[in-house]
Amino acid sequence: MSNTIRKTALDRKMDRLLALEEQGQLKTNLKSRAFRKILANKLAVLGVVLFTIIVLLSVAAPLFTKFSSTQLDLRSMLTAPNETHLFGTDQLGRDIWARMLYGGRISILVGFGSAIGAALIGVTLGIYVGYKGGWLDSIILKFSEIFMAFPQIIIILIVMAITKASLTNIVVIFILTGWPSMYRMTRSQILSIKEQDYIQALRAFGIGDLKICFKHMLPNAIGPIFVNITLSTAMFILQESALSYLGLGVPPEVATWGNILNIVNGRFDYIQQYWWLWVPTGAMLTIFILAINFIGDGLRDASDPTQLG
Amino acid sequence: MQNKPEVLLRIRGSKTHFAIKKGVLKKTQAFVKAVDDVDLDVYRGETLGIVGESGCGKTTFGKSILQLIPITGGSYEYAFKDGIKDLRTLNKKEIDNARSTIQIVFQDPYSSLNPAMSIFDQLQDPLIKFGVKNKKERVDIIGKLLEDVNLPREYMTRYPNEFSGGQRQRIGIARALSVNPELIICDEAVSALDVSIQAQVLKLLKKLKDEHQLTYLFITHDLSVVEYIADRVAVMYLGKIVELAKTEDLFANPLHPYTKALLSAIPIADLAQKKKRIPLQGDVPSPVYPPSGCPFHPRCPECMEICKTQKPEYRRFEVHGSERYASCHKIDLSDVSNK
Amino acid sequence: MINDIVVKVRDLHVYFYTNQRCNKVLNGVSFDIKKGKTLCVVGESGCGKSVTANTILQLLPELSRIEKGSIEYQKDDQLIRIDQLQKNGKQMRKLRGEDIAIIFQDPMTALNPVYTVGHQIREMIFEHIPNLNKKQAFERSVKSLAEMGISAPEQRDREYPHQFSGGMRQRAMIAMAMSCAPKVLIADEPTTALDVTISAQIFDLINELKTQHETAIMLITHNMGVVAEMADEVAVMYMGNIVEYGKVEDVLTQARHPYTRALLRSIPVLGKGKDQVLEPVRGMTPDPFNRPKGCQFCPRCDFATELCENKMPPETFIDENHYVRCFHHEEVIKHAK
Numbered sequence: 001m002s003n004t005i006r007k008t009a010l011d012r013k014m015d016r017l018l019a020l021e022e023q024g025q026l027k028t029n030l031k032s033r034a035f036r037k038i039l040a041n042k043l044a045v046l047g048v049v050l051f052t053i054i055v056l057l058s059v060a061a062p063l064f065t066k067f068s069s070t071q072l073d074l075r076s077m078l079t080a081p082n083e084t085h086l087f088g089t090d091q092l093g094r095d096i097w098a099r100m101l102y103g104g105r106i107s108i109l110v111g112f113g114s115a116i117g118a119a120l121i122g123v124t125l126g127i128y129v130g131y132k133g134g135w136l137d138s139i140i141l142k143f144s145e146i147f148m149a150f151p152q153i154i155i156i157l158i159v160m161a162i163t164k165a166s167l168t169n170i171v172v173i174f175i176l177t178g179w180p181s182m183y184r185m186t187r188s189q190i191l192s193i194k195e196q197d198y199i200q201a202l203r204a205f206g207i208g209d210l211k212i213c214f215k216h217m218l219p220n221a222i223g224p225i226f227v228n229i230t231l232s233t234a235m236f237i238l239q240e241s242a243l244s245y246l247g248l249g250v251p252p253e254v255a256t257w258g259n260i261l262n263i264v265n266g267r268f269d270y271i272q273q274y275w276w277l278w279v280p281t282g283a284m285l286t287i288f289i290l291a292i293n294f295i296g297d298g299l300r301d302a303s304d305p306t307q308l309g
Numbered sequence: 310m311q312n313k314p315e316v317l318l319r320i321r322g323s324k325t326h327f328a329i330k331k332g333v334l335k336k337t338q339a340f341v342k343a344v345d346d347v348d349l350d351v352y353r354g355e356t357l358g359i360v361g362e363s364g365c366g367k368t369t370f371g372k373s374i375l376q377l378i379p380i381t382g383g384s385y386e387y388a389f390k391d392g393i394k395d396l397r398t399l400n401k402k403e404i405d406n407a408r409s410t411i412q413i414v415f416q417d418p419y420s421s422l423n424p425a426m427s428i429f430d431q432l433q434d435p436l437i438k439f440g441v442k443n444k445k446e447r448v449d450i451i452g453k454l455l456e457d458v459n460l461p462r463e464y465m466t467r468y469p470n471e472f473s474g475g476q477r478q479r480i481g482i483a484r485a486l487s488v489n490p491e492l493i494i495c496d497e498a499v500s501a502l503d504v505s506i507q508a509q510v511l512k513l514l515k516k517l518k519d520e521h522q523l524t525y526l527f528i529t530h531d532l533s534v535v536e537y538i539a540d541r542v543a544v545m546y547l548g549k550i551v552e553l554a555k556t557e558d559l560f561a562n563p564l565h566p567y568t569k570a571l572l573s574a575i576p577i578a579d580l581a582q583k584k585k586r587i588p589l590q591g592d593v594p595s596p597v598y599p600p601s602g603c604p605f606h607p608r609c610p611e612c613m614e615i616c617k618t619q620k621p622e623y624r625r626f627e628v629h630g631s632e633r634y635a636s637c638h639k640i641d642l643s644d645v646s647n648k
Numbered sequence: 649m650i651n652d653i654v655v656k657v658r659d660l661h662v663y664f665y666t667n668q669r670c671n672k673v674l675n676g677v678s679f680d681i682k683k684g685k686t687l688c689v690v691g692e693s694g695c696g697k698s699v700t701a702n703t704i705l706q707l708l709p710e711l712s713r714i715e716k717g718s719i720e721y722q723k724d725d726q727l728i729r730i731d732q733l734q735k736n737g738k739q740m741r742k743l744r745g746e747d748i749a750i751i752f753q754d755p756m757t758a759l760n761p762v763y764t765v766g767h768q769i770r771e772m773i774f775e776h777i778p779n780l781n782k783k784q785a786f787e788r789s790v791k792s793l794a795e796m797g798i799s800a801p802e803q804r805d806r807e808y809p810h811q812f813s814g815g816m817r818q819r820a821m822i823a824m825a826m827s828c829a830p831k832v833l834i835a836d837e838p839t840t841a842l843d844v845t846i847s848a849q850i851f852d853l854i855n856e857l858k859t860q861h862e863t864a865i866m867l868i869t870h871n872m873g874v875v876a877e878m879a880d881e882v883a884v885m886y887m888g889n890i891v892e893y894g895k896v897e898d899v900l901t902q903a904r905h906p907y908t909r910a911l912l913r914s915i916p917v918l919g920k921g922k923d924q925v926l927e928p929v930r931g932m933t934p935d936p937f938n939r940p941k942g943c944q945f946c947p948r949c950d951f952a953t954e955l956c957e958n959k960m961p962p963e964t965f966i967d968e969n970h971y972v973r974c975f976h977h978e979e980v981i982k983h984a985k
Contacts, residue, residue: 010710010715011543011710012665013665014670014713016712017665017668017670018665018670018715019662020670021669021670023594036668089650090502140385164572187564194858196417196420196421197415197417197420197421197422198415198420198423198431200372200377200414200415201415201421201485202407202434202435203377204375204377204412204413205408205412205434205435205438206404206405206408206412206437207434207437207438211434215434216423216434218423219423219425219426220423220424222425243584268337324663349937362844362845362846363843374764385914430698434834435653451961473933474693475932476932503692503693503870503933504870504871504872504911504927505690505910505911505914505928506690506692506917506930506932507915508914508916508926508927508928509928511916511926512926512928528845530844531765532844532919533873533915533916533917533918534916536916536918536919536920536922537916537922537926538922556921556922557922560918560919560921569922570845571844571845572918574844574845574848575844575873575918576851576871576873576874576876576877576878577873577876577917577918577919578871578872578873578875578876578900578915578917579875579876579917579919580876580896580897580900580901582918586848586852588848588849588852589845589848589849591814592814592815592846593843612701613918621780645911
């Protein structure tokens with residue numbers, strides 16, 4: 001125990017703040033608190049940057065490659081990366097870089113679309129049924145449990161057995177298996193919000209249920225919903241890739257990140273000899289998922305008032 | 310009393326029981342008797358205080374008047390402009406209209422305003438519902454209401470996080486006033502506020518009562534506040550009213566042993582007033598299994614044999630021409646009437 | 649008697665650094681906690697009364713620190729500078745509970761629901777008196793429960809917190825706090841969450857500790873009634889300062905600070921009836937990030953002058969035990985007569 005306490009990094013931070021405060025330079029801006037916390041979160045900022053780059057590359061794909069994602073070129077099959085083919089070509093001579101960019105379009109669309117679809121169903125049900133409660137609530141809760149317990153792969157196999165693989169089918173299946181978690185999250189939010197006195201006050205005025213639900217309660221639950229949409233987007237992109245890799249996803253001619261990887265499925269020799277078939281795509285997929293997760297975590301921390309900063 | 314005051318709300322046999330459900334099949338195991346057989350008349354223009362400790366059912370009773378919770382039994386006859394009607398027998402349309410006559414002010418100034426909406430946005434919906442279709446008119450009305458509660462009208466565009474607790478509470482009062490109610494239920498309306506702010510709100514409530522000819526049902530656990538604001542006071546214990554009297558009478562000469570103990574337990578901010586405390590043993594029993602006989606008997610310092618088995622009746626007394634009610638087997642009026 | 653002072657706080661400054669701002673929560677607070685006496689700290693929310701209590705035990709949040717001032721604790725013959733101890737150092741941990749104990753406002757969340765009440769008390773005992781065997785510790789925990797007026801203490805010892813009512817839990821908390829016989833008990837609004845009849849029981853208990861064990865008590869409250877009933881000495885706090893400090897008789901009947909007077913006039917007092925005049929303190933508490941330059945109460949004060957606007961009044965002693973932070977205290981007391 002010494003009388004001269006060593007200055008830690010924390011102490012220096014506090015010294016700096018104190019000096020600024022003495023100069024009267026600090027001001028509280030009520031609305032920017034969450035925004036400021038996001039900016040202070042370096043990982044989240046990195047996530048936003050990576051996310052934006054990949055989305056831009058995919059959306060503006062023709063600007064970054066002169067090849068098409070489906071054009072076969074049987075004269076240059078399995079060429080290693082070179083000046084014309086940045087990441088080489090696959091076994092049918094398609095340019096990997098082009099497929100990665102165009103595939104990103106579909107993968108992101110599938111992920112984001114499924115997340116939005118699941119959120120629409122889950123949030124709408126969660127808010128209204130959570131607010132009303134009663135038998136409808138118990139039934140839908142049980143329903144959501146069944147959907148969550150049912151292995152996704154089985155549903156997909158059933159659908160594949162009846163129809164054939166298509167983009168729409170994949171999205172529909174993702175929405176069907178994705179809404180329960182959205183529903184349960186929203187419902188638990190609503191259960192606490194509906195006990196707040198301002199909701200009681202609206203009821204005391206006889207304001208209609210729909211207005212209470214979607215005008216007064218929804219804005220208070222929107223933070224966690226956004227976080228959930230972000231994180232489910234990442235989850236759905238991963239699932240799509242996994243399914244496509246197994247050949248159960250979108251039709252093989254459509255380029256998605258999963259379908260690009262599908263080439264090496266069961267071909268151990270490909271994995272060993274032609275690394276460019278899977279390493280670039282796998283890296284891009286991993287980076288994109290990480291970026292989304294960073295953003296989601298940042299959003300969650302920023303919208304959580306119990307975390308100081 | 311010379312002329313009988315007009316009864317605004319006559320409550321008879323009010324009961325609110327909540328079922329406790331347990332197990333997989335959600336079988337009802339027992340009932341919480343939050344409010345159990347309460348009779349009460351609320352006179353037009355008075356402030357009726359309801360005091361009691363937590364869990365005595367005072368808040369549930371207040372909310373049951375607004376018909377916001379399922380009520381188990383009893384009648385709530387309200388003197389509407391077009392005749393006396395029981396609130397419980399009204400159809401949905403009638404009850405919706407009745408909501409403009411009975412309003413509520415909540416305890417917690419932080420949860421009583423929606424943090425995600427501006428003051429104007431959240432105060433305008435009730436006005437729309439009760440027929441103010443023109444937006445300019447709504448702006449006028451809300452501006453006027455804010456001025457009524459001593460806030461500048463410009464504040465309507467602000468969000469709740471820009472206000473202090475006292476200001477929020479005043480906005481909550483403005484919201485209740487927006488539909489010109491007759492009866493306002495103040496559910497611990499000043500309990501969560503700091504002492505210096507409490508006085509502001511109490512004075513405001515008194516002023517608004519005169520300006521808008523309001524009737525208050527003032528629910529609180531703070532007896533000093535009730536003494537300041539109420540005309541009559543009802544004391545609740547375990548879901549029942551144990552004593553009801555004019556404020557002066559109740560504070561000068563409490564009849565029920567519980568009221569006596571309650572009054573003696575309050576710390577007074579006045580060194581000149583020293584009093585003898587009547588210690589109460591133990592805690593308030595669970596309202597799921599209330600004691601047999603008089604609900605207060607396990608803690609009562611004056612408990613007799615009869616109290617343990619027989620429920621005391623809620624009786625009417627007349628002392629010096631003013632009426633009062635109490636439910637206790639051992640009421641000694643000589644004590645009171647000699648004074 | 650100098651020896652009666654157990655905790656001596658002088659010119660204490662504590663700043664909080666959350667949300668990229670600096671909040672000067674305490675701005676020069678001085679007081680003594682004396683053996684066998686109750687010091688009541690009274691003030692409105694945000695005045696810094698709880699921070700004062702937590703600072704004595706160094707229980708401050710991470711983004712905060714003691715900037716200036718001293719906290720001295722008289723341990724037998726030894727004088728310990730609490731403000732210079734490491735926040736979570738061995739010495740500080742030893743002081744907590746063994747010498748200075750604290751109980752909090754909400755007894756519902758202060759006990760861990762998965763362990764029995766007795767187990768939690770014994771954990772505390774083992775921490776500070778390590779060479780006790782199980783049986784001795786059990787006897788000690790049962791004894792401390794019994795001392796707090798809990799009936800059937802052997803059985804209660806084995807029960808879980810949810811089997812206790814609110815008042816019983818606060819008793820158990822006090823039992824835990826007192827199990828190592830600390831010299832100082834800090835009670836931070838111990839009855840705010842409890843009903844009046846139950847708080848009366850808790851206050852009786854605290855008074856008993858004071859007279860029987862000569863425990864020095866620091867009681868934090870917002871209720872002037874509690875002050876009148878419990879205190880030997882009072883510190884009235886406003887915006888991070890003690891504005892008035894002294895014996896309870898002096899402060900309540902001879903209040904010299906305009907804020908103390910205003911506070912006393914703004915509360916309804918039982919027994920004064922319907923016609924008592926309430927005078928609310930005008931205006932509202934300032935934003936802690938936008939404090940008045942001089943006296944913190946200045947914008948709401950009837951006696952304020954230019955001097956008050958620019959300068960913080962020093963602690964002016966009326967007599968040995970009574971001080972006030974006001975330039976115009978003479979005028980205040982004259983005005984009141």
